[in-house]
Amino acid sequence: MSKCDITIEFDRSDRIYQGGETVTGQVHVAVNRDLTSNGIKLTRFWKTHGYGNTDRGEQMEEMLDTDSQLTAGETRTYPFSFVADLQPLTYRGHHINIDHYVRVDVDVPWAIDPKLEEEYVLIAGEIPAEITGSRDKIIDFTPENSTEVSLVAKVLGYTALGLLLAMLCVVTIWLLPVVPIVYGIIWFRKKLVVNRLGEVRLSTPHLVVVGGQSWPLDLQFTPRKNTQINGIHVKFHCEESATSGSGTNKKTRNHTLHDVRHTLEPEGSLTGGEEYRRSLPVMFPETEAYSFDRSSNKIKWTVEVRVDIPMFPDWTSSQSLQVLPSEFLQDSATGNPDDRGDRIVPDAGSPVHFPEPQVFEAAAVEETMVEDTASAESAAAAWSGPDTSPEVLDLVERIAAADRFGSERTEIVERWTDDELDVLIDVERVSSTFGATEDAAWQHGQTILGKIAGTDQSIEVMTRTSQQECRLSRGSQWRTRITVSKWDSLYDRLVTLDVSPD
Amino acid sequence: MRPGMTQKVNGCQSPVQDSPLWRSDFINCPSPSLPFAHLNLRRNPFGELPLSDWAALADVDVQECDGFLSKPWATVQFVGEKGNGKTTHLLAIRDRIPESVYVHFPEGEKTEIPVGNPLLIDEAQRMTRWQQWKVFRSGIPLVLGTHRDFTGELKRAGRRVKTVVVYERMSASRLVRIIQARIEWVRRDAGPVPELSHETADRLLTRFGPDVRRIFYELYGIFQNLPEGCIDVEV
Numbered sequence: 074m075s076k077c078d079i080t081i082e083f084d085r086s087d088r089i090y091q092g093g094e095t096v097t098g099q100v101h102v103a104v105n106r107d108l109t110s111n112g113i114k115l116t117r118f119w120k121t122h123g124y125g126n127t128d129r130g131e132q133m134e135e136m137l138d139t140d141s142q143l144t145a146g147e148t149r150t151y152p153f154s155f156v157a158d159l160q161p162l163t164y165r166g167h168h169i170n171i172d173h174y175v176r177v178d179v180d181v182p183w184a185i186d187p188k189l190e191e192e193y194v195l196i197a198g199e200i201p202a203e204i205t206g207s208r209d210k211i212i213d214f215t216p217e218n219s220t221e222v223s224l225v226a227k228v229l230g231y232t233a234l235g236l237l238l239a240m241l242c243v244v245t246i247w248l249l250p251v252v253p254i255v256y257g258i259i260w261f262r263k264k265l266v267v268n269r270l271g272e273v274r275l276s277t278p279h280l281v282v283v284g285g286q287s288w289p290l291d292l293q294f295t296p297r298k299n300t301q302i303n304g305i306h307v308k309f310h311c312e313e314s315a316t317s318g319s320g321t322n323k324k325t326r327n328h329t330l331h332d333v334r335h336t337l338e339p340e341g342s343l344t345g346g347e348e349y350r351r352s353l354p355v356m357f358p359e360t361e362a363y364s365f366d367r368s369s370n371k372i373k374w375t376v377e378v379r380v381d382i383p384m385f386p387d388w389t390s391s392q393s394l395q396v397l398p399s400e401f402l403q404d405s406a407t408g409n410p411d412d413r414g415d416r417i418v419p420d421a422g423s424p425v426h427f428p429e430p431q432v433f434e435a436a437a438v439e440e441t442m443v444e445d446t447a448s449a450e451s452a453a454a455a456w457s458g459p460d461t462s463p464e465v466l467d468l469v470e471r472i473a474a475a476d477r478f479g480s481e482r483t484e485i486v487e488r489w490t491d492d493e494l495d496v497l498i499d500v501e502r503v504s505s506t507f508g509a510t511e512d513a514a515w516q517h518g519q520t521i522l523g524k525i526a527g528t529d530q531s532i533e534v535m536t537r538t539s540q541q542e543c544r545l546s547r548g549s550q551w552r553t554r555i556t557v558s559k560w561d562s563l564y565d566r567l568v569t570l571d572v573s574p575d
Numbered sequence: 576m577r578p579g580m581t582q583k584v585n586g587c588q589s590p591v592q593d594s595p596l597w598r599s600d601f602i603n604c605p606s607p608s609l610p611f612a613h614l615n616l617r618r619n620p621f622g623e624l625p626l627s628d629w630a631a632l633a634d635v636d637v638q639e640c641d642g643f644l645s646k647p648w649a650t651v652q653f654v655g656e657k658g659n660g661k662t663t664h665l666l667a668i669r670d671r672i673p674e675s676v677y678v679h680f681p682e683g684e685k686t687e688i689p690v691g692n693p694l695l696i697d698e699a700q701r702m703t704r705w706q707q708w709k710v711f712r713s714g715i716p717l718v719l720g721t722h723r724d725f726t727g728e729l730k731r732a733g734r735r736v737k738t739v740v741v742y743e744r745m746s747a748s749r750l751v752r753i754i755q756a757r758i759e760w761v762r763r764d765a766g767p768v769p770e771l772s773h774e775t776a777d778r779l780l781t782r783f784g785p786d787v788r789r790i791f792y793e794l795y796g797i798f799q800n801l802p803e804g805c806i807d808v809e810v
Contacts, residue, residue, distance in 0.1 A: 122618040317623040
């Protein structure tokens, strides 16, 4: 039996090429018996391998030789050269791998064609034409000719789909009464959340993201009622989804690559009528798992923001993102990565970094970020007014200077809980105390919100006095004696208990 | 650990390496190397294969059916649960007999029965009663892949029946052959490749039964994490 040995030799021993670079090499074909060939063909393409069915890209063919007679003992060498694809990049995952190949087929009449496939590694290089700079829309990398179905096929497809839907409607007509119930439940749930938090507006900078880039979230809402929250969280999730088989033998398996939840705001209480408006700078995880979407293999990134309300439906917003290599989003003018934000490269082992949340200035018309009011500097600046409540101001200053995420603030508060402090407050709002308090004596009283006189520092005081007895109103000034209950990190203010004599 | 000792790492009995090249290292490696080159393979052997490769790798004995199926009213039924190899047997017969036609009955979908000699029907238990009556009473030689034993119905229709319970054909030796064929199929060059012992195959059969699909999935996970140079795969 004749034997045909094919070897594919790349000019680079590591076989690593950037997108758009020229891949060069030689194909060697050796036979041990005379062999007639109808041609030697080189094909280049990418394909997936792993758990799922194989997805592959367009095959580009090139004839290395036409009809020829190969003589026993002879080795023929054919040089090849082609421009590497720009994407998808070589990827090694759990269920999904993406590789680029060069295949050589020797066409032997009336016999099984000898062939050989060799991989090369594609890394980011030139920017694909599909990337125009806009980052507000998911970029479709599916080649146009593969989606460019003829008009007749489209019409037939849509007709078939229409008929299928019509049949489905007939079959599932008995489900019709269930639909309004399901929608009713969803609507009621949404309504409940809106009644509690008001309309929540979340804006994200862009849908096309680069790993390790700052990705600030703007969150704005005005709670309609006082609301306890377990926190505000953001979760980045990335998974490979690979489907094997077809029809009823089809099975899809998912493998999570990233599932990281970060707390943007700790547990606390939101005050009804008081606007919550913040820019929360989050760092997108560093990754090599770039978004990929083909019929049987997908790498999907989602981000979910959740306002976690205890014993109540949470407010959530989930969004799909497209993650690309940073090389694909270079600023055309500078050649630097187009960050549209401060790109901060995290330390190894800490892929996500959360700087202190930045607070929007309440009165500002433009969405201009100001320094974090929780920072020591801004806290110090707030005490420039008359020193009317020196001990309270001193305490606030210490808390503001302490680490926001450690236990330092709690420890400071605990040291002060037994001290009674005099304070003068410019009253801004008086409302009934909502929810449970640590001491039942304050549970049915009032919550006074205001500023420490002569400063911009907010303070919350809970009284034991009911509405009927409390004559305070907006604009009045109230001198009282308090003990410290806790520090509200959400609004950067002291929550205190009124201990003045009745 | 002293040089020359072996360590069991991710199901592999391998010589101690100074810096084993872990699969997970690849994921965030800035310049990935060739896939599975650390095992002298081109890919994970237990991932999904194209149907053409599947038939080429079938380790089944279907020659015995050749003579039997050459006469009318003959029926060979391959009975077994999912993953036992019914489809593999049917596809192997399809490759042997050019006139044969293979049809798969998906769940909950109406499927037309084509014309073929013999006619190979996969998931035959999903045929409607009418289709069963019609097909069984035609004289065409049949090959059925089924979860249900149709011997009674077929004999009442006047057919000669040969029943093959596919899981009874599974053994540790056959499983080793199937697994090694898969590994050889994706071999990179002439060097050593991972191997599975008879004992390991025995353990896999005890744990998963004759469900080859389930065994392959288990091995897929193990091969994803095999360290460089692993030869003796243990489960």
